[in-house]
């Protein structure tokens with residue numbers, strides 16, 4: 001059983017030992033209160049158990065944003081969920097009979113892609129998730145690199161502008177403030193408010209829905225110059241930021257996952273070109289940039305991998 005707790009949604013999946021999701025349930029989070037999140041997961045698990053024999057389930061892997069003490073199964077800090085020292089394993093173990101494992105969603109994203117996805121042929125990969133937040137999972141010599149205090153991979157909070165916008169993390173100019181989904185939507189809204197010309201207006205049903213990256217993406221696929229430029233500029237910014245990590249970690253491949261990995265190809269192509277331009281003088285071999293095989297589900301698949309890895313390793 002795999003669980004992914006996001007800032008807006010919770011996903012629960014039933015996976016085979018080969019990482020294949022047999023069934024999946026997704027629902028918007030009703031509250032960030034950890035007890036209510038556990039209750040929501042219980043409901044989703046009950047729905048999935050109706051589709052299998054409960055004895056077939058060997059364990060439960062849970063991933064969520066933030067800094068996790070994986071030994072204790074505790075979320076030390078998750079700024080976006082406003083969680084501090086939440087003992088997730090203990091809370092889930094009260095309701096489920098299986099061993100429970102907890103890990104950061106970026107790390108499970110890297111695990112999912114390494115075991116069954118775009119990185120199954122390599123030992124050194126850098127996984128970057130682009131969505132409502134931005135983060136990284138690092139696999140070095142086949143092993144997850146978690147860091148001394150479980151905080152490795154907080155790529156979204158590396159600063160690209162020392163005098164830039166103030167981030168909820170307390171720093172200024174964090175990557176997440178410029179290249180995450182909400183940041184891209186903010187830039188599009190500012191352009192629309194100025195009366196800028198774009199086909200976003202034509203695609204977007206202003207009366208009934210919020211402007212989203214999906215809408216901006218649809219406009220880009222219609223050839224809208226503003227939407228294409230927005231993806232390209234975001235790709236340039238991310239490419240430069242990711243190149244710093246490539247210089248630091250020397251991965252064999254970079255895997256781009258999360259919801260934005262499904263955007264117009266100009267985003268990934270620009271990221272790849274900028275990484276190459278920026279690192280070519282130091283790296284003899286071109287660092288390959290691949291789209292995540294599991295798209296926005298890498299973290300959920302990785303939560304299943306976590307269970308398999310911990311039980312059978």
Ligand SMILES: [Zn+2]
Nearest residue numbers: 157167169174
């Ligand atoms: Zn920050």
